[in-house]
Structures are given as structure tokens and as C-alpha cells.
Amino acid sequence: MRDAYYSPLVVQTAVDLANTMRPIKGEDALETVEQLRDFLDDHPAAEPPSSAANQGTGPRPLTRADLAEVRALRETVREVLERANADAVEAAALINDGLRRSRATLVLRHEDDRWWTEVASDTDRCSAHLAATTLSALASVIATLGPARLGVCAGPTCRATFVDLSRNGSKQYCTRTCAHRASVAAYRSRRSPR
Numbered sequence: 001m002r003d004a005y006y007s008p009l010v011v012q013t014a015v016d017l018a019n020t021m022r023p024i025k026g027e028d029a030l031e032t033v034e035q036l037r038d039f040l041d042d043h044p045a046a047e048p049p050s051s052a053a054n055q056g057t058g059p060r061p062l063t064r065a066d067l068a069e070v071r072a073l074r075e076t077v078r079e080v081l082e083r084a085n086a087d088a089v090e091a092a093a094l095i096n097d098g099l100r101r102s103r104a105t106l107v108l109r110h111e112d113d114r115w116w117t118e119v120a121s122d123t124d125r126c127s128a129h130l131a132a133t134t135l136s137a138l139a140s141v142i143a144t145l146g147p148a149r150l151g152v153c154a155g156p157t158c159r160a161t162f163v164d165l166s167r168n169g170s171k172q173y174c175t176r177t178c179a180h181r182a183s184v185a186a187y188r189s190r191r192s193p194r
Helices: 008-018 033-042 064-083 088-101 126-145 176-191
Strands: 104-111 114-121 150-152 161-163
Touching (some): 008 033, 008 161, 033 064, 064 088, 064 126, 088 126, 104 126, 114 126, 126 150
Antiparallel strands (some): 150 161
16 A cells, blocks of 8 residues: 555455455355455455565465454454444554554555555565555545545445445445435335325
């Protein structure tokens, strides 16, 4: 994450990670190491950069321990997204604790006559890198746009999370589909005879 600014790609990775668990439907899209690999393949920002030690050998193989660590991180990310609007201080404590556990540090980098800061983890564990990137992105959204930009879908049958990066900050639903369902339900409610 460059210049302590939220990257929409990394923010979406945080939301997608939280939404691999669908509490109302009782679905979990992060139950196996293969599902974790698929998630990481679909979210390039989630992959740790190759270290000098394993360049040319590809990413290190994922294990059940990696899966357990990422699932624990998912709980933290989801809790931040659920609580930020109501209790920003608690959300900040969750973020800070998660960053400490991932051993995240601020790194100053230089490339092509440009300097920038980046939050990184000093380990090659995928959970640590994922924690450093997603939690620091959520922290930047809170610091830049405010904690009200993190939330849970207002749809009555949905508990998906979202981050509102829109200009007016009025998002209430995770997707247009949920917003449309709510709109149709409200319309039918107004039109039904009483």
C-alpha cells in the first residue's frame, strides 16, 4: 500500500476476505487449502512479494496452518468492518493488534526517482502479508474518509460487508442486487392493500 493511501484493490481484497464467510447462509468459502489458493490467485495484492530466498522457486506451498491463520485474520477483518461505524475506537484497536501480530512495519521505498511508504510484513507467511496489506488499507480508509465508510449490508437477509469509497459516502448495501431487492420490497410494501 503506497503512501499510506488506501488502494481500492487492497480494500476490495479485505472486503472479499471478510465475505468468504456468509453468516446468514451458513456458507464458508475458505474451508480448504485449495480454496485459500484460489482466493490468493484471484487477489494478487494478497500474495506476499517473492523474497530473495525463494525467487525462481515460486511461492511457498500453502499449509493447513496458513489456512488457520488466514481464517483467524478473516475474523479480525470482518470484525473491523462490522464495528467501525458503531465503535471506531474498538475497530482501531483490532487493526493495531492485527498489525502488531503480523509484524507489519512501515517501509520507505525508492524507484524511478519517486519515494513512497509501504506497509509490509517481515515474514513470508501469507497471513502476515495479507494482514499487513488489508488492515493497513482499512486503517487508511478510516483515517482518510472516516469509520462510517466501513459497514455491513442493510439488506435484511444479507450480512456481507463493504467499504464505501464513493464520493458521497451514502452506501448502505453490499451490491446493487441487495439495494434493488430492498427497493422492490419497499415498493411492494407501499403498494400492498392494508
